[in-house]
Amino acid sequence: MTPGTPPPDASTPPPEPLSPAQVIVLGLLRFAGRATPYDLKQGVAGSVGNFWSVPHSQLYAEPDRLVARGLADVEQEPGGRRRKSYAVTPAGVAALDAWVADPPVDLGELRTPALLAVFFGADPAVVARTQLPQHRAKLEEYERLIEAGAAAGEGVARGPGLTLRAGVLSERAWIAYWTEMLEEAAG
Amino acid sequence: MTPGTPPPDASTPPPEPLSPAQVIVLGLLRFAGRATPYDLKQGVAGSVGNFWSVPHSQLYAEPDRLVARGLADVEQEPGGRRRKSYAVTPAGVAALDAWVADPPVDLGELRTPALLAVFFGADPAVVARTQLPQHRAKLEEYERLIEAGAAAGEGVARGPGLTLRAGVLSERAWIAYWTEMLEEAAG
DNA sequence: TGACAACAGTCCAAAATGGAAGGTACGGTT
DNA sequence: AACCGTACCTTCCATTTTGGACTGTTGTCA
Numbered sequence: 001m002t003p004g005t006p007p008p009d010a011s012t013p014p015p016e017p018l019s020p021a022q023v024i025v026l027g028l029l030r031f032a033g034r035a036t037p038y039d040l041k042q043g044v045a046g047s048v049g050n051f052w053s054v055p056h057s058q059l060y061a062e063p064d065r066l067v068a069r070g071l072a073d074v075e076q077e078p079g080g081r082r083r084k085s086y087a088v089t090p091a092g093v094a095a096l097d098a099w100v101a102d103p104p105v106d107l108g109e110l111r112t113p114a115l116l117a118v119f120f121g122a123d124p125a126v127v128a129r130t131q132l133p134q135h136r137a138k139l140e141e142y143e144r145l146i147e148a149g150a151a152a153g154e155g156v157a158r159g160p161g162l163t164l165r166a167g168v169l170s171e172r173a174w175i176a177y178w179t180e181m182l183e184e185a186a187g
Numbered sequence: 188m189t190p191g192t193p194p195p196d197a198s199t200p201p202p203e204p205l206s207p208a209q210v211i212v213l214g215l216l217r218f219a220g221r222a223t224p225y226d227l228k229q230g231v232a233g234s235v236g237n238f239w240s241v242p243h244s245q246l247y248a249e250p251d252r253l254v255a256r257g258l259a260d261v262e263q264e265p266g267g268r269r270r271k272s273y274a275v276t277p278a279g280v281a282a283l284d285a286w287v288a289d290p291p292v293d294l295g296e297l298r299t300p301a302l303l304a305v306f307f308g309a310d311p312a313v314v315a316r317t318q319l320p321q322h323r324a325k326l327e328e329y330e331r332l333i334e335a336g337a338a339a340g341e342g343v344a345r346g347p348g349l350t351l352r353a354g355v356l357s358e359r360a361w362i363a364y365w366t367e368m369l370e371e372a373a374g
Numbered sequence: 375t376g377a378c379a380a381c382a383g384t385c386c387a388a389a390a391t392g393g394a395a396g397g398t399a400c401g402g403t404t
Numbered sequence: 405a406a407c408c409g410t411a412c413c414t415t416c417c418a419t420t421t422t423g424g425a426c427t428g429t430t431g432t433c434a
Contacts, residue, residue: 020303021390027307038413048306051297055391060414081398081413100309107321107361108299110238113290115353116207119235119346120214122287134294159306162371166302166364173360174294177353184349206420225382242422247383268382268429 016069018099021054025062026088026096029072031157034087037063047160050142050167071095124181131178139171205286208241209258212249213275213283216259218344221274224250234347237329237354258282311368318365326358 018026028043029035035043040059063086066072071092077083088096114127142164149161205213215230216222222230224247231241250273253259258279264270275283301314329351336348 019389020300023303023307027303030307036413041413048303051299051302053296055393057392057415057417058390061389083413096307100304100307101313103300103304103309103314105317105321106300107318107325108297109240110295110353110357111298112238112295113207113293115238115350116210116214116235117287117290118353119350120210120217120283120287121344121346122290124349126288127290130292131294134292138294157308159308162311162368163302163306165367166297166305169360169364170297170357173356174353177356180352181349208421223382228382242424244384244386244423245421248420270382 015095017104018095020052021058021062022066022071023096023099024048024052024054025059025066025086026071026092027100029063029086029088030093030096034075034085036083036085038083039085048163051163066092118181124184128178128181132175132182135171135174135178139168139175142167142171202282203256204291205282207239208245208249209253210283210286211235211239211241212246212253212273213258213279214287216250216273216275217280217283221262221272223270223272225270226272235350238350253279305368311371315365315368319362319369322358322361322365326355326362329354329358 024044025040028040028048032039032043037056037060040063041056044054044059063072063074063084067074067086070089072086072088075085075087077085114131117127118124146161146164146168149156149164211231212227215227215235219226219230224243227246227250228243231246250259250261250271254261254273257276259273259275262272262274264272301318304314305311333348333351333355336343336351
């Protein structure tokens with residue numbers, strides 16, 4: 001064993017890495033300070049959900065798992081609906097920062113049924129005609145959001161705006177692709 | 188009720204739509220004529236897996252589900268490893284063609300951890316430096332595959348080659364994005 | 375004859391998924 | 405004040421999906 005290599009085990013078992021869903025919950029909680037699962041649902045819908053959606057049932061389950069790991073804490077409304085709200089603990093902040101500083105390498109996948117259809121013999125022009133308007137609408141939506149963000153100006157986190165840019169570039173790529181497919185003769 | 192509208196139910200319960208994994212298995216079986224789950228695993232790895240991966244355990248489970256639905260049939264090797272191999276039935280061909288002709292509308296998601304990291308505050312330039320080489324490598328790989336396909340020429344299915352083009356455009360978009368992020372000042 | 379790598383398949387615990395169903399608060403009627 | 409409808413909010417659950425650990429098989433080379 002080379003010097004500098006840590007001993008092949010020790011006291012602490014390697015802490016389970018955070019799952020993407022946990023990162024999303026932790027990150028949204030940090031933005032919000034304190035939030036209920038329902039708040040998280042709203043939060044996901046308008047922002048990170050554009051590129052990584054999480055079913056609502058998971059937004060109810062995940063916070064409790066984070067509490068169990070000491071990364072968040074709960075608080076129960078005394079009256080009314082007795083809603084539970086969550087906030088990130090210092091350990092949670094540390095875990096989130098560590099993940100964010102060194103995310104798993106994974107380029108992602110295109111994973112769209114339209115592409116599967118083309119792969120297995122669909123007429124590309126036909127598929128293109130339904131895909132194009134959708135992608136154009138998405139692109140416009142992202143561009144509007146970017147403008148709105150620019151107007152809002154300082155004081156807000158920069159991350160969300162930067163990912164919007166990825167959305168724009170990706171939608172443009174799709175539009176270019178399906179436009180090409182329009183030219184392809186039928187199979 | 189307007190004429191031409193079918194009665195609001197009848198004998199046949201609505202056939203469960205195919206899942207993407209089932210489409211992949213059916214489609215690959217059709218390309219191959221007859222294949223074992225292991226063959227499918229190899230097949231996925233080199234082609235459709237680039238944009239829609241399927242864990243190998245599913246490639247063992249899914250064919251049997253297709254058999255149960257009458258969309259494929261099994262055959263057992265008489266000796267040796269007694270491998271099971273599958274082939275698409277006429278009903279399977281019909282189901283696949285129907286799906287391919289009218290895939291669910293779903294634009295897909297970017298779903299990459301790197302983007303999540305940026306969203307939640309990572310220094311975009313730092314993330315970019317690990318993402319860029321990976322995407323460049325992927326792009327080169329796709330371009331090589333396209334050249335190889337062009338050399339192979341006629342006689343092969345057109346679908347796979349067309350999806351490769353989507354891969355190229357997508358990788359270029361990523362490269363453009365992360366190159367922009369390199370410019371962004373640190374958080 | 376054994377060792378080893380590549381091949382092939384099974385199994386399972388732990389999640390994700392998505393929808394159905396169930397409660398609660400609230401504003402406005404009558 | 406009783407009622408209603410709607411929006412809000414939460415739980416539950418059956419079904420898949422997931423990835424990895426584990427087992428066994430075949431063929432090859434020393």
